[in-house]
Amino acid sequence: MSAETLSTFPMGGIHPKESKELTEKLTAEVVPTPSQIRLFLKQHVGAPCKPQVKKKDKVTEGDVVASVEKLGANLHSGVSGTVKGVVNALHPMVGNARALVIATDPEANPKTYSPVDWTKFSREELIAKIKDAGVVGLGGAGFPAGFKLDVRPDVKIDTLILNGAECEPYLTSDHRVMLEHPKDIIEGAKIMLKILGIDYCAIGIENNKPDAIQILNRAIAEDTLRNGYKIVVKPLKVRYPQGSADQIMQAVTGRARPSGVRSSVIGIILQNVYTTKAVYDAVALGKPLYERIVTITGKGIKRPANVMVKVGTSIAEIVDYLGGTTPDLAKVIVGGPMMGFAVSTLDIPITKTTSGVLFLTKDEINTEPHLPCVSCGFCVDVCPMGLEPNNVSRYVEAGRGADTEEFGVDDCFLCGSCAYVCPAKRPLVQFMTMAKNSIRESKKK
């Protein structure tokens, strides 16, 4: 397939160095069970969970340890052991958060799961299973999958899109999932199609993962129990931020989501490929979401790898397992280099949405002070949403952040393309965030 015919989103976008070769060929290896896990009570969109266990309670692998009534997802223990209590732990995004600590019983055997025929379940049963298993969007946002699939009957959905773009440089966890579990993904897609009551599913994959495209295509071809479902793989042109919800929906279907509404309004449900796999696990195996593949990569770590770890494992322990960091390590990022969060310590637990941890060396980071805007317009050219980061930043600098709504600040999903290209090295994402905050504050008044 030639590059011209590949679809992509219509405006903006950048081509940062991918650096995926560090880990893309490495099969996910299982990290030994850690001595303790710390589970943040909020690992999803919605309200934080309430602990369902008390101090010194015994739990086994897969037990629900915390739950929430409204929008949210159950939390399961990934290990068998004893509850140590609730502590404050460092969270990569929000700074400090409540976390449940569970000490591992080294003697316990790992739990095993065997598949059942999921086609016998009704729509409601399927949704309940997904909700019970605590499946959230694993691409990064962490929207509870069960709630996303439970669309109101008056909303007309016609397409399910599986997001396998993985446009962030370095990260390969979705890639590995597609390579290692293609059949699970197809099954997961069918489960979701059944829930939604539609028959069309498109898997959007960036063209830099030809092996994944090939394997998924083969898996679709080999799948005999199709039940009239039409599942296709859509190769996409490599371009950041292809993996963003709006961009991939546009790229695959040509439909753009209007400002300030949910994607279901334009008839699309979007799920990450890894989430699809988790849906399959939850429904067919009955296995809750308590472990995941995380890409540990960068020049700052001795041995880059894709690892299968329990949610709640400390990054420090994974680093130890991989042989430690290099001396010129300068920055650790939870998530991808474009949208991830820099952390100041390695003592941070993995969450359900942690797709990678990046270890950057001194020469890869930029610590120079930023200059005034020179109006080159590069940021405007690359903004995938057609916003004006230059003007927003100048408004914020002038203390007029609240007046930036006309530039569509609310549409910004902080992809960082603008800050990437800015020749004056201005922290445009930060200005955008500040503008959003000032708008919110001024609206409160």
Place this chain on the structure above:
Amino acid sequence: MTGTQAEATTVEEAGKALPPKLFVSISPHFKATETVSKIMWTVVACLIPPLVLSVFVFGFQTLIIALVSVVSCVATEAISNRCLKRPVGTIKDGSAVITGLLLAYIIPPGVPYWMPILGGVMAIYVTKVLMGGIGYNMFNPALIGRAFLVATYPVAMTSAWLPPIRDAAVFKYMGAGVDAVSTATPLYILKHYGIAEVIERFGSLSVIYRDFFFGWRPGCIAETSALVLIIGGLYLIYKKYITWHTPVSVIASVAFFTWIFGGEKFFTGNPLLAVLSGGVIIGAFFMATDYVTSPTQVTGKLIFGAGIGALTVLIRLKGGYPEGVCYAILLMNPLTPALDRWFKPKRFAPQPEEGA
């Protein structure tokens, strides 16, 4: 910035800062390798060939003028920033060097050597530093410098043109009195005596096109060779530092309006001559594309360029000066914020209807 620091402190307060010390900043953690200074120095590099060529066309003194201009611009920025207690390091970004070069390129090559100093002070201190430094100036500094010099020394600035040297005697004009050697620019002759006189002085039209294209004509440094300037400009476009919109629309609109109004009857003007003469090329590629003082959006850029072209032709045909690029750009510069406001980028997300 305060935000970065705030973030860093909250994270650091919460956890114990463990060795190795890790940098914390907001995303993205990757940045492109382009920097303002890299872009500026590339522009400087693109501006060097015309200067080298001008030494062979007008003599060695063009080099001195350029040097004086650049040094005075850089020194002005350094001194004024020091006095205003701003970082002096900004001189390294190369923008003052560009201003100095451009200023030297658009003043006649026969002016006294002290003149660019005054222009440089005006360009950098008044136009740039007083407005807040790089990024805050409303007008193109080099053009303001030139406009100031024209207003202050009208005689020198409108008469110190030198006829090109054809025998490589680059020191010919050194120390020569301006009155003794000065000549008129083709545009001046065109404006006041008509095309026939131009042909009489510079040869047939095809010779004129050739000489203008390769640079043998009276004029300022920037007017030497259209070819060299276009190559520099195309390199900038290739590097994606500038887009083609502004230069193309400036040149097209100069050609278009000259064609319509430039002749004795409508639609009989000579667009090629109009584009090749004067500062159209350097204005289109190096001045109208100045980031700070030009719009960022495609529509804005096209209108900006078309406006410059139209004003240039208006000044050339009806105004008092034979050349109008400088003033045309200066007149369009303050329209930049308005153009940016009127022509916004197309938003990705369909916008809800007003009042909905």
Place this chain on the structure above:
Amino acid sequence: MAIKEKTNTQLFVDGILKENPIFKLALSMCPAVGISTSVMNGILLGTAVLFVQVCSSCTISLVRNYIHPKIRIPTYTLTIATWVTVIDLVLAAYVPVAYKAMGLFVRLIVAFAIITMRLEMFASKEPVGKSFWDGLGMGLGFMFAMMVLGFVRELLGSGMILGYDVLGFKPLLFFVLPCAGFFVVGIMMGFFNWIEVAYNRRKEV
């Protein structure tokens, strides 16, 4: 406005320095910029303003209790226009030499902000005596400012003072152009503010 009653002398001095119409109140900038190309121009326009200001101030102050508040601005304009016309005619008829020099300037004054402003702010509220001193101070302040501007611009622009060639060459022709008027006004404003700030600081110490 005034917290403490000012004496006549104070009114007079304030008009020249502390409330200088150009450098402090930033009134009548157009003529200040346009005309102040030489000291002589400054003196002539200043004199013209002084006459009209004093006459109009006194007139308005005299009739201040009879002016309908809704039409005070038209009345001021009318008064100024009348005085301008009268002075213009009288000069033309009886002092032709002065008229030759000042005629143009006198006719310019009709729309001067400074005069209307002082009528509105001062003369329409205060008795004749005070209005006279205020008008005199303002007029002289304007004349002073115009002379300072004219001095700088004439010296730098044409190398002359009062028409006498002192430099023998024209250093910066730019300064006789209108745009340089803004320049010099700006620099002078900054200078006078700086003096005031420095003076006040010393007083505090």
Place this chain on the structure above:
Amino acid sequence: MKEIIKITFALTISCVIAAAAMGLTYTATAKAKKHNHHMNVQNAMIGLLGFGEDNPAPSDLKFLNVYRYIVEDGEKKFLGYMVPVEKGSEEAYEMVLIDLEGNFVEKLEVPISAEKAEEAHDRATALQKVLAPPKIFTYADASVIATAGGKRLGYVLPGQFPGFRTFIHALVAMDPKFELLGLEIMEHEEDAGLGKEIEQEYFRNQFKGKTYEKLKTLQVIKKPLPMEYKKYLEKSKWEDGMFTEEHIAEIRKQYKDADIYAITASTISSKAVTDGVKNVAKKFAYRIGKLDSVLKKEKIHAAF
């Protein structure tokens, strides 16, 4: 409503008072003012004719206006000269119509007094009576002829010609042999520092003393003005005694037939003035010649 009436009343009163004040001043000063204006123009013309402090003007110096009109009678076009004629002791005016070839057509008496003749409006009313429709007349220009003791001293001609920017208004003075006596630039909008130099004595005085023959071929040359010549042209600026009589005579002789040295970087303005002066002088010389011959032939006793 009452408010509006009150305001209207107050405003009317103010206006009436102001109008009265202005009107009174006007009537009181009108005569003196007019006299002054007249004197101003007169003085300028006297100056141009070369009279001054050390060379007082003769007491019977008179300035006579000849008004030129273009008269159209259907298809035909005439030039109409309104000339002052001697009629006893009083001054009267006669309209002399001449066709385009310079032949006399008609002579009409214009009933107007010398004082009123200076006012364009009064002139038009008076002419209306003698040049009734279908004849249409339009004012072209007025030339001043200076006489003293019954002899012509010279002519002062208003000139208006396109400069670098807009029109340049000038006064050109010539002696009866059409030798240039002087040039005064009245109004112009040339560039400061460039074309504005046409006001300067070193430029204007170059025209002084050019003969009619030279004038016809007067050119602008792009050469630097010789220093010595420049000093001579600006000699009013220098102290007395700087130039000796011989010195002046020598320079005058040397540059008598010189062309006009252009102002540096303002060739266009220089050329505009030179061409303008040339034009004005040549046209006037032609016209006054025609007029004079007609006057002579028809035995009209003009006052000049």
